[in-house]
Each structure stands twice: as C-alpha cells, then as structure tokens.
Amino acid sequence: MASLLGCRLSTRIAAIAPVSGLRAGLPSSDNPAQPDPSTCRPTRAMPIVTFHGTGDTTNPYDGGGRPYWAYSVPTALQRWVELDHCASAPKEQHIATHVTLLRYEPCAEGARIWLYRTDAPSNQGGGHAWPGAAIAATAANGTAPAQAPLNVPSTEINASELMWQFFKQYRLPTRPAY
Numbered sequence: 001m002a003s004l005l006g007c008r009l010s011t012r013i014a015a016i017a018p019v020s021g022l023r024a025g026l027p028s029s030d031n032p033a034q035p036d037p038s039t040c041r042p043t044r045a046m047p048i049v050t051f052h053g054t055g056d057t058t059n060p061y062d063g064g065g066r067p068y069w070a071y072s073v074p075t076a077l078q079r080w081v082e083l084d085h086c087a088s089a090p091k092e093q094h095i096a097t098h099v100t101l102l103r104y105e106p107c108a109e110g111a112r113i114w115l116y117r118t119d120a121p122s123n124q125g126g127g128h129a130w131p132g133a134a135i136a137a138t139a140a141n142g143t144a145p146a147q148a149p150l151n152v153p154s155t156e157i158n159a160s161e162l163m164w165q166f167f168k169q170y171r172l173p174t175r176p177a178y
Contacts, residue, residue: 002017002021011043011044015047017049019051019131021059022073023076024079032067032071033063035075045110046080046083046084047110048111052118053117053122053126055120055123056126061117077104080113085108090103091103095156096157101114101115101116114166116157122152123152124152127150130160131154131158132153
C-alpha cells in the first residue's frame with residue numbers, strides 16, 4: 001500500500017516506508033518479472049526507506065510469489081532508482097549481524113532510497129515481519145512455543161525508529177500561491 005501511495009500521491013506524501021512490500025507498480029502483463037511502467041508514475045522524486053528480509057515467503061525477496069509479488073525486491077528497487085534519478089550503484093553498509101543498509105543517493109530533488117535488508121531465514125528475523133516489533137514469546141497457556149514461529153521480526157533494528165529518523169528529513173514541496 002505504501003508503494004502504491006508513492007506512485008499515485010507523490011504531491012501529497014513527503015516520503016514512504018514499505019515494510020516487506022516494496023513495489024514500483026503492477027507486474028507487467030507481458031513479463032510479470034518486471035513492473036509495468038504505466039502503473040507507477042510519480043510526479044516528483046519519492047524518498048523511500050524500505051525494509052525486507054531475504055527469508056520472506058509471503059513476498060519473496062527474489063520474486064516469484066503470488067501474482068502481485070511476481071517481480072523481485074531488487075527489481076522494484078531498481079525501478080524506483082530510475083524513477084528518482086538516483087546514483088545507480090548503492091553504498092552498502094553492514095549495520096548489524098544480519099542487516100545490510102543499501103543506500104541509493106544522491107537522487108533528484110534531494111530524495112534518497114534506503115533498503116534495510118535482513119539476510120536471515122523467516123524464523124530468525126528475515127521473514128514477512130515488522131523489524132523491531134514485539135512478538136508473543138509464549139503460548140496462550142504460558143508455556144514456550146514448541147517451535148519457532150515463521151516470520152519472527154528482526155530484533156537487530158527497529159523499523160519504526162528508523163522510519164521516523166528518515167521521515168523527519170522530508171517535507172512536501174511548497175505549492176505556489178494562486
């Protein structure tokens with residue numbers, strides 16, 4: 001949903017932060033492994049901070065999920081890099097044991113695109129989950145679960161805090177007075 005809003009409401013939203021859901025339009029009907037350029041046409045560069053685990057089985061990092069998740073996160077990222085006219089090669093920074101920050105900057109109009117990638121299986125923080133979110137550590141009867149649940153949030157970063165740090169750097173361009 002955040003990606004869709006970035007595509008369609010770029011004059012009303014200062015920045016977006018998709019979690020386990022970076023998209024750059026609908027999959028192309030001719031080649032579902034690529035986004036359809038006609039379905040994402042922001043009118044200005046959109047700052048993006050996004051979070052995705054390589055062990056995500058709901059929206060697989062490398063693509064191939066349900067039809068709307070057909071293309072990969074790197075493909076979506078590359079399309080946004082093109083839309084925002086960013087430097088093509090990311091700067092990589094390992095910020096935790098399983099987390100790498102990929103920064104595409106500079107981009108047009110002062111935008112930046114940052115991906116926090118968690119390289120771990122889904123039950124170790126790399127799944128379809130909000131990094132830093134608390135999860136129930138015990139079953140309803142107060143005992144420990146028999147097995148680790150899928151899509152355990154990463155505890156190495158806190159997406160909410162990182163989003164706020166990113167968002168507070170951006171404002172919508174001022175509109176001319178009429």
